[in-house]
Amino acid sequence: MLMKTLVVIPVRDFADAKSRLEPLLGASRRATLARWLCERTLTFFRERMPEQDVLVVTACDTIAQLARSYGAAVLREDCSRGMSAAAQLAADWSSVQGYDSQLLIPADIAQLDEVELRTLLNHPRPVPSVLISPAHDRGTNALLTTPPNILPFQFGLNSSDQHWNAAHRRGITCSLIHLPKLSFDIDTPADLASLASASATTSTSFGARWDPLPSGPSRPAHRPAMVQEVPAC
Template sequence: MEQPLLKKLCVVIPMKSPSRAKQRLASCLSDASREKLALNLFESTLVFFRYEFASLDVLVVSDSREILALAQRHGALCLFDEGSLGLNSALDRACQRVTSLGYAHQLIIPSDIAWLDKQEIHTLLMAARESDVVIAEAKDGGTNALLTTPPSAIAFHYGVHSALSHHQHAARRGLRCCSLQLPHLSLDIDQSDDLEQATQQQPNRFKTWRIAPQSKERSYV
């Protein structure tokens, strides 16, 4: 029997303007291709939560009116942040909004996970029953999911080795914290190797962005 979800949880998805997304793929994808990829990943994330976790509310924070309009069409709450102070500042604002709306838990999920898995999200939610802070680590030591109770339990330290930073901050505050290594959640698409791995796992979905093995240039297939 499937376990009930946490009550009063809001999923927060930060998403920058597609024109500024996926800069680390500039060597192998054109600007138009990178923008299309970012939008594809973002909309897939919205669809996943809308249909697999319909009882959970979603808030999108972005510096793009286009992105917020798309999020609204998928039933998400929207928060505009001009983005000049970076991701951590945008998430601070989102956390303030989530708290003001009365949510008891907050789950931050990036918009560029190649393959969101329902069971992995359930694993996060179950872990939050025993921990104030739950971290799903990225392959490079970053944070690909952060579930906090209450939403403002810790400060946000997204950046290099952020999983360790979040864990240390929780420890300093005396909070119960657990870090998880979840195969699908560990893969966000930032660099060409990530895109190649995603293409191997889901060839039909990512074939548009397939990178030639030698030239590392986009193959139009």
């Protein structure tokens, strides 16, 4: 059975992102990196998976405008409440809108890969079920929930373990899917060094090189055209 799935990308203000890289990068470079990673993610879904509905959750006007320029829908927060709150907000919205599943992807994956993402989306998923693709540090770099709001989101330290435990406490079928490229996000100086190393080699994934990526007009795609405001903090 083909399931209607919403891809959700929570994005915090670029100026506040990547604080753990402060020993290596100044504020402007951290913001530049955060924007670059976000644009790579938006471009990936626009160019490689245009059939997928994409929703960006953000409290930032600049990011909302950027997301719309890439063809994504936008769900607005009045202030940033963190990854878990953004995921819950999106799950509640997508359930009301009739989506069967929600795929949550961070905006800072260095090497998104179409084969890996389609492997995840095509994996058997009974109702209810949870699919987790863990990060290399045991965080959660992809979370596919069916239905979208089937469990509370618990992003943070060792969140893949937290999501696994939450699913099993509720008797929900849960699977871990280890996808090498999807496991690599950019949070620490060591991650940044790995990105620099990847930039020096030819990559078969979608754009490992850290170079400027200008925004452009979005390709026509099946997108849930909407902008919604949510109550203030």
